Amino acid sequence: MSDNPLNNLSYDSLITFAKTLSQCARQTALPYFRSNLTIEDKQDLSPVTLADQNTERALIRLIKNTFPEHSIYGEEFGQEIQDKSEYTWVIDPIDGTRGFVMGIPLFTTLIALLKNGEPIFGMMDALALNERWFGFKDDLSIFNDNVINKLQGYKSxxxxxxxxxxxxxxxxxxxxxxxxxxxxxxxxxxxxxxxxxxxxxxxxxxxxxxxxxxxxxxxxxxxxxxxxxxxxxxxxxxxxxxxxxxxxxxxxxxxxxxxxxxxxxx
Amino acid sequence: MSDNPLNNLSYDSLITFAKTLSQCARQTALPYFRSNLTIEDKQDLSPVTLADQNTERALIRLIKNTFPEHSIYGEEFGQEIQDKSEYTWVIDPIDGTRGFVMGIPLFTTLIALLKNGEPIFGMMDALALNERWFGFKDDLSIFNDNVINKLQGYKSxxxxxxxxxxxxxxxxxxxxxxxxxxxxxxxxxxxxxxxxxxxxxxxxxxxxxxxxxxxxxxxxxxxxxxxxxxxxxxxxxxxxxxxxxxxxxxxxxxxxxxxxxxxxxx
Structure with a gap:
């Protein structure tokens, strides 16, 4: 593996932390998928809204506990900047909300870690399909615990x-x-x-x-x-x-x- | 349950047979999903073509063994009419081939049973998702062994x-x-x-x-x-x-x- 842009944070420990984020997103969001839509009308919040907000809230809590000095930018709750940090976590709790609402299981949780605004680590978790991607920019990517072979083959x-x-x-x-x-x-x-x-x-x-x-x-x-x-x-x-x-x-x-x-x- | 349009074929026995068809489709088609694309070039047949043809062939064999007097109409191999039968099986071995080829797990096997050209029983099997629908027209439908609640609620x-x-x-x-x-x-x-x-x-x-x-x-x-x-x-x-x-x-x-x-x- 090449130089770790995270300084004192190893790939292994980052993957371990990302798996904790993944588990948190699955536990929080999945109960809302294909849930009873009558709940929506009573609370005046759609299941996807609740799933989005609660998932982002839970992920932010985990990140703050582990990296209190890092900035965080979430789809639902906006950007919270820590002046002393070059690192920012960017969260989309549910990408593919239209599909989520209509019963299609392709939605994902997206989490990026940026260094000075540039993404250096990413996770995409297809929560309902138990499929998960990790990527370390310019170095390697992982799908369901296996390193992905580098893409080959020209296509016009x-x-x-x-x-x-x-x-x-x-x-x-x-x-x-x-x-x-x-x-x-x-x-x-x-x-x-x-x-x-x-x-x-x-x-x-x-x-x-x-x-x-x-x-x-x-x-x-x-x-x-x-x-x-x-x-x-x-x-x-x-x-x-x-x-x-x-x-x-x-x-x-x-x-x-x-x-x-x-x-x-x- | 209302009158069975299949005469001597009970709902239960039809479901049992449909589950055999489902198992057959899954065993035949799924190994081709996300399979190594280099195989494709050597054989000059795409994975989805092989999956389509082999799945339809296997399903036709099962239907012929069980209902030799019924007609069959498949996407890949066309229509085979038995003059003496009012029943026809209609097969789409892989619906959603574009998604199949591009790694999206929403493709399905579709099987209809027609009586005098009108569909009276249907199966849709999302092979890669382990999700399966059965329908008995005007009577009931089943999703993953549970009877589906009749749709309710007006939507404009x-x-x-x-x-x-x-x-x-x-x-x-x-x-x-x-x-x-x-x-x-x-x-x-x-x-x-x-x-x-x-x-x-x-x-x-x-x-x-x-x-x-x-x-x-x-x-x-x-x-x-x-x-x-x-x-x-x-x-x-x-x-x-x-x-x-x-x-x-x-x-x-x-x-x-x-x-x-x-x-x-x-």
């Missing part, structure tokens, strides 16, 4: 199978760009949310192209994809940070990535 | 959460109709394939609207949805048979169904 855009959560995430110029791309690609699959990036990391898909994302939607995916040998950037090829604009492309290799960026920016 | 179109596999299945007039509908509905979810109908039967979604389907894509779903108290028809409200045109609407109740049909046919 014409042979590429591309994930996108919904074509409705594009508008105006980005819609025109996406339509150009979709005409050239081999196949499209919708409804993936972050889970699609996980399948790309495992080599089952060739690319993911999205827009209109928030930092907590994609930061955890950066170390997972880079650790698996994939390329991930914004639509102009720039590295993704907490300040990126939410336009994301991930590809199984550099050649395909270049082709996709060229098509999007034609 | 404005509150409806609607599944569609992909907006790319619409064109021309049907695309205009779908766009009208999508503007009025509360939310859309893509990438569901038949699995979305299963979530509707369980009450997690409110409707499914699709086009360009084949008989083996929807006939098994008819008994499952009707047995759960939902409504399913073509876009003009006509019952779905083996001769339907592939335009399908399913809704959690009659009022919502009427609203959706009105919007589509405006």
């Amino acid at each position: 855009l014409q042979d590429a199978q591309i994930f996108t959560t919904t074509p409705k995430m594009f508008a105006g110029e980005s819609l025109l760009a996406y339509e150009r791309l979709s005409k050239q690609a081999k196949a499209l699959r919708f409804g993936c949310d972050a889970y699609g990036y996980g399948q790309l990391a495992l080599g089952h898909a060739d690319a993911v192209v999205e827009a209109d994302l928030k930092p907590y939607d994609f930061l955890a995916l950066v170390p997972i994809l880079k650790g698996a040998g994939a390329i991930i950037s914004d639509w102009h090829g720039k590295p993704l940070t907490i300040n990126s604009n939410g336009y994301v492309v991930a590809s199984r290799n550099a050649a395909l990535h270049a082709d996709i960026l060229a098509c999007l920016n034609e | 179109l404005q509150d409806a959460q609607i599944f569609t596999t992909t907006p790319k299945m619409f064109a021309g007039e049907s695309l205009l109709a779908y766009e009208r509908l999508s503007k009025q509905a509360k939310a859309l979810r893509f990438g569901c394939d038949a699995y979305g109908y299963g979530q509707l039967a369980l009450g997690h979604a409110d409707a499914v609207v699709e086009a360009d389907l084949k008989p083996y894509d929807f006939l098994a779903l008819v008994p499952i949805l009707k047995g759960a108290g939902a409504i399913i028809s073509d876009w003009h409200g006509k019952p779905l048979t083996i001769n339907s045109n592939g335009y399908v609407v399913a809704s959690r109740n009659a009022a919502l169904h009427a609203d959706i049909l009105a919007c589509l046919n405006e």
